[in-house]
Amino acid sequence: MTNISNRISQIPFSSIREIFEEATAMEMNGDAITHMEIGRPDFDTPDHIKEAAIKALKDGHVHYTPNRGIQELTEAIADKLKKENHVTINPEDGVVVSVGCKEAITNTIFAFINPGDEVLVPDPSWLEYQYIVRLAGGIPIPMTLKEEEGFLLNIDDIRNKLSPKTKMMIINSPHNPTGSVLPEENLREIAQVAMDHDLLVLSDEIYEKLIYDDARHVSIASLPGMFERTIIINGFSKAYAMDGWRLGYAAGPRSLIQSILKMHQYNTSSATSFAQYGAVEAYNGTQEPVGEMVRAFDLRRKLLIDRLSAMPNVSCVVPKGAFYVFPSFRGINMTSKDLAKKILREAHIACVPGSAFGNAGEGYIRMAYSSGYEQIEQAMDRLEKVMKDIFSKAV
Numbered sequence: 139m140t141n142i143s144n145r146i147s148q149i150p151f152s153s154i155r156e157i158f159e160e161a162t163a164m165e166m167n168g169d170a171i172t173h174m175e176i177g178r179p180d181f182d183t184p185d186h187i188k189e190a191a192i193k194a195l196k197d198g199h200v201h202y203t204p205n206r207g208i209q210e211l212t213e214a215i216a217d218k219l220k221k222e223n224h225v226t227i228n229p230e231d232g233v234v235v236s237v238g239c240k241e242a243i244t245n246t247i248f249a250f251i252n253p254g255d256e257v258l259v260p261d262p263s264w265l266e267y268q269y270i271v272r273l274a275g276g277i278p279i280p281m282t283l284k285e286e287e288g289f290l291l292n293i294d295d296i297r298n299k300l301s302p303k304t305k306m307m308i309i310n311s312p313h314n315p316t317g318s319v320l321p322e323e324n325l326r327e328i329a330q331v332a333m334d335h336d337l338l339v340l341s342d343e344i345y346e347k348l349i350y351d352d353a354r355h356v357s358i359a360s361l362p363g364m365f366e367r368t369i370i371i372n373g374f375s376k377a378y379a380m381d382g383w384r385l386g387y388a389a390g391p392r393s394l395i396q397s398i399l400k401m402h403q404y405n406t407s408s409a410t411s412f413a414q415y416g417a418v419e420a421y422n423g424t425q426e427p428v429g430e431m432v433r434a435f436d437l438r439r440k441l442l443i444d445r446l447s448a449m450p451n452v453s454c455v456v457p458k459g460a461f462y463v464f465p466s467f468r469g470i471n472m473t474s475k476d477l478a479k480k481i482l483r484e485a486h487i488a489c490v491p492g493s494a495f496g497n498a499g500e501g502y503i504r505m506a507y508s509s510g511y512e513q514i515e516q517a518m519d520r521l522e523k524v525m526k527d528i529f530s531k532a533v
């Protein structure tokens with residue numbers, strides 16, 4: 139008999155998997171599918187970064203590294219945080235390099251959350267947050283994001299959700315799945331709540347460099363009084379197209395980072411040695427490939443907004459960051475899961491139902507613009523036909 143732990147049996151497999159599996163089966167039957175379900179860049183890792191990792195391998199950097207990460211990388215991260223985010227950490231004890239942001243988030247939650255502690259989590263959001271909180275025995279409390287408020291955090295809603303058990307707040311800007319970017323005024327209000335109620339803040343900034351129009355990324359850790367209670371999570375998966383390298387980090391004051399380091403020691407010991415040398419080059423080398431990638435994403439973003447907004451019963455908040463659009467299909471009498479399946483079967487576009495990101499995501503679909511411009515253009519032609527068909531049957 140297999141005795142699965144209560145901890146793991148309360149966690150479902152990702153619902154993104156269902157769409158992905160059906161899309162794969164369709165492809166095996168010869169259908170061409172446009173993949174807009176996967177949250178990763180379709181670009182290759184820039185060559186200069188690959189070269190640095192190859193050199194590290196050839197130079198024999200094949201062993202465990204210091205738990206926190208190699209000195210060159212912790213220093214590069216400290217320099218980057220100072221220059222770009224106006225946050226000063228000590229490279230010797232203010233950062234832990236991990237196997238992706240996901241490990242950094244897991245380490246952070248396990249380091250601070252006791253069974254029964256409440257953690258404020260945006261709804262919709264990347265679902266991993268709430269499942270990792272649950273795995274640690276904590277209770278995720280949704281902070282509802284609304285389309286009519288541009289998917290920003292609503293301070294009154296947050297104040298209503300606070301209780302004596304609230305220990306941590308998770309924020310993610312630019313945001314997956316809506317693409318919203320929290321403006322500095324909103325961050326200042328959030329900071330005030332965190333200080334008034336003595337909360338820790340986990341600030342997931344993985345999409346910070348994928349930002350458009352007049353939006354500006356501000357790290358909440360840079361606001362007065364916030365450094366001591368904030369853990370910055372960032373990494374290399376998105377901006378440098380290094381998702382397969384599995385590298386991220388948690389950064390902040392020593393008082394918080396020490397406990398994250400302890401968890402990391404028992405979890406993975408250290409991130410992959412030669413990959414860390416690539417990450418040093420990602421931060422210290424030319425940023426031109428990042429700029430090129432952002433320009434390409436921006437063209438696709440504009441295309442998607444124009445096309446979706448022109449379709450019947452579809453509305454779309456203009457995303458200012460990340461590489462997702464989160465259109466609403468509210469006039470349609472169908473769950474977002476059924477709609478995603480219909481879009482897959484009839485328009486041959488794989489995308490994710492909004493309900494996969496929390497209850498507040500029902501009625502929406504997440505589309506990642508990590509496919510080429512022409513592919514997206516053709517996919518939108520097919521989607522338009524499906525939407526017109528649904529709409530003509532509805533009236």
Ligand SMILES: Cc1ncc(COP(=O)(O)O)c(C=O)c1O
Pocket residue numbers: 177237238239240241264310314342344373374375381384385386
């Ligand atoms: C908001 C958010 N944070 C973190 C991650 C994971 O990052 P990593 O690849 O560094 O584990 C993702 C991946 O999709 C994400 O969307």
